[in-house]
Amino acid sequence: MFASICLGAIINIADVHARSTPKKASVITAGVLPPTVRAALRQAGVKPSSMSVVVERIDAARPILSVNARRAMIPASTIKLVTTFAGLSILGPDFRWQTKAYVDGELKNGVLQGNLYIKGSGDPKLIPEELIDLVEQIRQAGVVRIEGDLVLDKSYFADSTRYVKWFDENANAPYKVNPDPLLYAFKSLTFTLTPQADGKMLISATPPFEQLYITDTLRITPGLCAGWPAAVVPAVQFAADGSTRVAFSGEYPLACGTRVKSVSVLDHTQFFARGFLALWRQSGGTFSGHVREGPYLSEARLVGLHKGPVLAEIVRDINKFSNNSMANNLFLTIGAQSVKPPADLAKSVGAIKQWLRRTGLVMPEFFISNGSGLSNEARISARSLAALLRAANQSPVAQAFVESFPIVGVDGTMRHRLLNTPLVGRARIKTGTLNEVRAIAGYVSAANGASYIVVSMINDPRAPAAQAAHDALLEWVYQRPH
Structure with missing residues (x-):
């Protein structure tokens, strides 16, 4: 019963x-x-x-x-x-998934002359509120400036799991994001659109993301809220400088009020890196290396362990x-x-x-x-x-x-x-x-x-x-x- x-x-x-x-x-x-x-x-x-x-x-x-x-x-x-x-x-x-952080090289006076490794195990709900815990643990371990690379260890899933052949044309939709050991924020940028009384649009994005630029030429119009969400489709471009540029255009009826639009962008490695580095810099950390995939080294030292939700x-x-x-x-x-x-x-x-x-x-x-x-x-x-x-x-x-x-x-x-x-x-x-x-x-x-x-x-x-x-x-x- x-x-x-x-x-x-x-x-x-x-x-x-x-x-x-x-x-x-x-x-x-x-x-x-x-x-x-x-x-x-x-x-x-x-x-x-x-x-x-x-x-x-x-x-x-x-x-x-x-x-x-x-x-x-x-x-x-x-x-x-x-x-x-x-x-x-x-x-x-x-059961809880674990995401671990390791460092190699010398750590002195906050400067890491080595690499930071992030090893994923497939946490399905690694979102900003969760990842910030790992960032804070790394900072508490004394790391401020990373002079080596950010190395993402994604060996928990075989490479064959990254590529799924979908049965329709909408392969980049957020609901079709492929699995990944470092799945972060469902590999999707979520935009909240709020029309203002003065005719301007307020657009915010989550998760925090490195090199994300938003342009808005939406025209707020009177009338009924019809055609959402198909009426507002952001154009996403990846610039030569590595930035992600998202442009909103067209008409947006004031009657629609606040709405949310999600877009899947980049591959998992780049998406995780840009999300992680945004949180890292917000915490006061700096980074001057490159982003790459690879296994963590056995001699690397554990500096953070985040356990996801049960x-x-x-x-x-x-x-x-x-x-x-x-x-x-x-x-x-x-x-x-x-x-x-x-x-x-x-x-x-x-x-x-x-x-x-x-x-x-x-x-x-x-x-x-x-x-x-x-x-x-x-x-x-x-x-x-x-x-x-x-x-x-x-x-x-x-x-x-x-x-x-x-x-x-x-x-x-x-x-x-x-x-x-x-x-x-x-x-x-x-x-x-x-x-x-x-x-x-x-x-x-x-x-x-x-x-x-x-x-x-x-x-x-x-x-x-x-x-x-x-x-x-x-x-x-x-x-x-x-």
């Missing part, structure tokens, strides 16, 4: 975990979609055969609704549930906000920790498949090529995903896992879904979206007091128009009479 929260109810893991033998369902399994779901599919022009569904009571052995349940489907971001459950189970909810927090960010970069870094970390570094695709896939077998989850159709689901190659059935949700809810990591789901009408990717319905605060649902895919998977606390596992995937060219079918399914589950 669901343990209480201020806005409704969530699954009560303790009650479910105590039951090792599910009761038999009192309802005969139905193989026909509810009328409201069929109507929504018809309205969207989607055939029922394009939809795969499993609904079952959390305390029952048989589903109450099973349609195309064994069919291998493209799950989009609902595959993140496999990644995060595996991560929590294999690494533990309290995995339970990372998993919340991954599932609530469907963060692809974080999911892919976690995916590779599973392989590195299960086998040994450097991480690569084969190690991670193998580790997850072995874990599935140990967990007793048999998924003959299962295929995973990354941790995020940003792939047209991934496959899983609704039946298999429902079995995973049941196993997760009965596992030692149940609380961290279930609490990571978006809450309907409250937060994450479900914040604006099913508002003004009784489902607000009473369902935790992970969503999945690709061009021809819509998916949901999670738990519903129904009006009858029972809790249900719900999984549904739509694979169809018109899937984007079929969100209403999933909403109708969730409402049908909530209104179950028994």
